[in-house]
Amino acid sequence: MASAVFRAPSLAEAPESVRRLPPFTDLPLFHVRPDCREDWKAARLRKNALGERKANDGRAPIGVEGGIVLRFATGMAEPPIDAPDTEAVAEASRAPINADLSPEAKRDLLATMIRIRRFEERSLRAYQQGHIGGFLHLYIGQESVATGTVSVLGEHDHFITAYRDHGHALAGGMSMDECMAELYGKATGCSRGKGGSMHFFAPERHYWGGHGIVAGQTPLGLGLAFALKYKQIPGCCLCFLGEGAVNQGVFHESLNLASLWSIPVVYIIENNGYSMGTSEARSSRFSDHLASRAEAYDMKWETVVANHIYTVREATERHARHAREHSQPVLLEYKTYRYRGHSVADANSEKYRTKEEIEHYQETMDPITVYRKTLQEEGILDNEQVQAMEKAAKDEAAAAAKFAEKSEFPPVSSITEDVYWESDQPERTSGGRLFF
Amino acid sequence: MPEITYRQAINDALAEEIERDENVFVMGEEVAQYNGAYKVTEGLYDRFGEDRIKDTPISEAGFIGMGIGASMLGLRPVMELMFWSFSYVAFDQIVNNAAMVRYMSGGLTHVPIVIRGPANGGTNVGATHSHTPENFMAHTPGLKVVCPATPYDAKGLLKTAIRDNDPVYVMENTLLYGNKGEVPTEEYTIPLGHAQVLREGRDVSLIGHGRSILTALEAAGHLAGEGIEAEVVDLRSLRPLDIDTVLASVARTHRVVLVDENKPFCGVSAQVSHMIQEEAFDELDAPIRRVTSLDAPAIYSDPLEREQLPNPRRIQEAVQQVLEDAPRAAG
Numbered sequence: 120m121a122s123a124v125f126r127a128p129s130l131a132e133a134p135e136s137v138r139r140l141p142p143f144t145d146l147p148l149f150h151v152r153p154d155c156r157e158d159w160k161a162a163r164l165r166k167n168a169l170g171e172r173k174a175n176d177g178r179a180p181i182g183v184e185g186g187i188v189l190r191f192a193t194g195m196a197e198p199p200i201d202a203p204d205t206e207a208v209a210e211a212s213r214a215p216i217n218a219d220l221s222p223e224a225k226r227d228l229l230a231t232m233i234r235i236r237r238f239e240e241r242s243l244r245a246y247q248q249g250h251i252g253g254f255l256h257l258y259i260g261q262e263s264v265a266t267g268t269v270s271v272l273g274e275h276d277h278f279i280t281a282y283r284d285h286g287h288a289l290a291g292g293m294s295m296d297e298c299m300a301e302l303y304g305k306a307t308g309c310s311r312g313k314g315g316s317m318h319f320f321a322p323e324r325h326y327w328g329g330h331g332i333v334a335g336q337t338p339l340g341l342g343l344a345f346a347l348k349y350k351q352i353p354g355c356c357l358c359f360l361g362e363g364a365v366n367q368g369v370f371h372e373s374l375n376l377a378s379l380w381s382i383p384v385v386y387i388i389e390n391n392g393y394s395m396g397t398s399e400a401r402s403s404r405f406s407d408h409l410a411s412r413a414e415a416y417d418m419k420w421e422t423v424v425a426n427h428i429y430t431v432r433e434a435t436e437r438h439a440r441h442a443r444e445h446s447q448p449v450l451l452e453y454k455t456y457r458y459r460g461h462s463v464a465d466a467n468s469e470k471y472r473t474k475e476e477i478e479h480y481q482e483t484m485d486p487i488t489v490y491r492k493t494l495q496e497e498g499i500l501d502n503e504q505v506q507a508m509e510k511a512a513k514d515e516a517a518a519a520a521k522f523a524e525k526s527e528f529p530p531v532s533s534i535t536e537d538v539y540w541e542s543d544q545p546e547r548t549s550g551g552r553l554f555f
Numbered sequence: 556m557p558e559i560t561y562r563q564a565i566n567d568a569l570a571e572e573i574e575r576d577e578n579v580f581v582m583g584e585e586v587a588q589y590n591g592a593y594k595v596t597e598g599l600y601d602r603f604g605e606d607r608i609k610d611t612p613i614s615e616a617g618f619i620g621m622g623i624g625a626s627m628l629g630l631r632p633v634m635e636l637m638f639w640s641f642s643y644v645a646f647d648q649i650v651n652n653a654a655m656v657r658y659m660s661g662g663l664t665h666v667p668i669v670i671r672g673p674a675n676g677g678t679n680v681g682a683t684h685s686h687t688p689e690n691f692m693a694h695t696p697g698l699k700v701v702c703p704a705t706p707y708d709a710k711g712l713l714k715t716a717i718r719d720n721d722p723v724y725v726m727e728n729t730l731l732y733g734n735k736g737e738v739p740t741e742e743y744t745i746p747l748g749h750a751q752v753l754r755e756g757r758d759v760s761l762i763g764h765g766r767s768i769l770t771a772l773e774a775a776g777h778l779a780g781e782g783i784e785a786e787v788v789d790l791r792s793l794r795p796l797d798i799d800t801v802l803a804s805v806a807r808t809h810r811v812v813l814v815d816e817n818k819p820f821c822g823v824s825a826q827v828s829h830m831i832q833e834e835a836f837d838e839l840d841a842p843i844r845r846v847t848s849l850d851a852p853a854i855y856s857d858p859l860e861r862e863q864l865p866n867p868r869r870i871q872e873a874v875q876q877v878l879e880d881a882p883r884a885a886g
């Protein structure tokens with residue numbers, strides 16, 4: 120049997136009503152009603168003429184400068200970051216938060232970054248094999264940020280992020296098994312197969328997700344921090360967002376509220392240079408640094424080259440401590456880079472930037488490579504240990520994929536579970552129907 | 556029993572719950588120092604202070620989202636929207652975050668928030684301030700929606716809403732704030748999902764919620780003068796929905812007129828109508844009729860807005876229509 124192909128009807132065969140184009144009419148700039156009073160009509164027309172004169176009063180119209188017509192930027196932007204901040208790394212390595220770490224603890228940080236990368240690579244393979252559908256936003260290249268920030272959190276601190284959330288989950292202590300199973304949509308997933316890649320949660324680890332709508336989590340992070348302050352708990356909340364989220368209104372509302380009410384929220388912009396396929400230069404206007412927008416809200420800010428975990432830990436610890444001790448918000452911008460596309464489905468990941476740009480970062484600034492070198496220079500890491508870490512991470516990721524594969528899909532009956540707290544209890548407290 | 560206003564009933568509910576539970580606080584535009592745009596929170600700021608009664612800037616998405624985040628950590632915020640019309644600038648927070656977070660976390664997160672405020676037309680303020688989004692909200696699994704029509708219900712349902720562990724959206728009505736009604740002095744709550752028969756009758760069921768059901772009650776009074784006995788059923792809670800009380804009424808009267816301030820397309824009455832035909836088809840002697848807001852943006856001009864909203868005359872006409880469709884037995 121021939122495969123069924125939908126054939127569009129030819130226009131020639133189509134009835135007259137289909138072929139006829141709707142009568143497009145140029146709309147006037149404004150509509151003067153026929154019953155309009157003559158003096159009103161005249162006033163409206165005058166106003167319009169005034170507008171036209173203004174555009175031609177000798178000054179260059181908007182979009183033209185020095186006789187040159189400016190075009191909207193369409194080409195490649197400057198690379199988001201092109202050099203490590205060696206001075207900051209040296210300084211951060213001497214800070215107590217890093218200097219006081221045991222060799223083992225330092226190696227653990229490397230192991231966590233390697234685990235995140237191997238998990239992401241394994242999940243990519245599962246996606247390509249068709250085990251995972253939907254969106255898959257990989258964290259590869261940014262590992263120093265999630266690992267570094269979450270590693271300095273105290274017992275009363277909380278964190279919440281956007282949709283590129285696998286790294287934060289693993290850094291926060293979630294297991295590869297529950298994360299991979301969630302990607303597979305299995306009942307053993309961290310959200311019982313109900314959230315998927317963008318919605319990992321572990322409230323018991325103070326990890327509040329995993330949020331799919333750009334900037335949607337920014338007031339939630341504020342609320343978590345507000346609750347800490349309300350309950351007089353000496354903690355703070357790290358709220359991560361991408362640099363593409365900074366142009367959402369709700370983020371600005373959140374910044375204002377945070378500063379207005381002195382809420383201990385630490386906003387961390389993970390600036391990887393591209394909001395999907397749009398470079399920072401094509402999406403945000405700011406002076407000097409993106410994070411300096413905080414000044415408009417009388418809020419502290421800092422921009423950090425974040426490819427080295429020491430700088431991430433030093434800056435995060437310093438600002439989180441300040442947030443806790445003074446109940447003050449801060450806006451941090453961590454310059455980082457993602458190797459893969461916006462999501463796996465982003466086929467253009469090498470079209471809005473050059474291959475060289477990606478390679479340059481990988482060769483000179485890769486968070487895992489640079490930190491490995493640091494530990495080797497410190498004389499606390501040998502090649503065997505690296506290989507063991509690599510192998511352990513790969514094995515763990517492979518085992519997680521196997522676990523996910525073997526796990527059951529959730530039963531159909533679970534579709535209506537976890538909707539309401541009430542309906543998940545043995546007895547209802549309200550009457551009537553909750554589901555339709 | 557003392558008679559108090561709808562406004563006072565809500566104020567009392569808030570005060571009692573703030574006193575009862577330290578996790579309860581009220582937040583919204585002008586709720587504290589200004590004493591409430593509609594004076595619903597009058598006196599609460601002086602009584603409980605700024606930690607419990609908090610003025611916000613005009614940032615609905617920001618402060619409602621903040622309340623959702625705070626509720627995830629166990630607080631019970633009662634957020635006031637000056638109008639539910641303003642929920643549209645916070646739609647992502649109200650619908651995506653409040654309603655979905657529990658589900659997407661596989662049941663690990665709870666959002667015990669209350670969002671309340673007036674959702675009504677009829678106040679001569681134009682289309683953008685006259686929305687009735689109870690159908691939008693009740694459409695969303697994860698949300699609960701109540702629409703109290705009387706002071707007694709307003710107090711009892713709000714207290715229950717605050718204690719509920721799910722997000723509950725309470726839709727009030729500026730035209731009802733001044734209405735008086737009996738409210739017991741002793742403490743009480745009203746469980747969600749229980750409709751109430753406000754008037755018994757055998758000829759036709761008038762079913763609706765909020766101020767519309769009071770309009771229906773008024774129409775029922777006029778109809779009684781013409782010898783037509785209308786039963787009036789106040790849904791009170793849209794989600795959960797007490798459809799059983801509705802069906803029982805239909806089984807008594809066999810004729811239905813739904814009264815709804817929503818617009819007709821996908822309004823609350825569309826859902827109720829569907830459920831009646833599906834579950835009580837054999838009980839119906841006539842097609843279900845609806846009296847909704849006329850299908851256009853809320854008009855500013857006062858007399859026309861009265862006509863646009865359900866009013867007693869239009870309800871009486873709809874009742875006459877169903878009685879023509881299915882005349883009562885002679886004698």
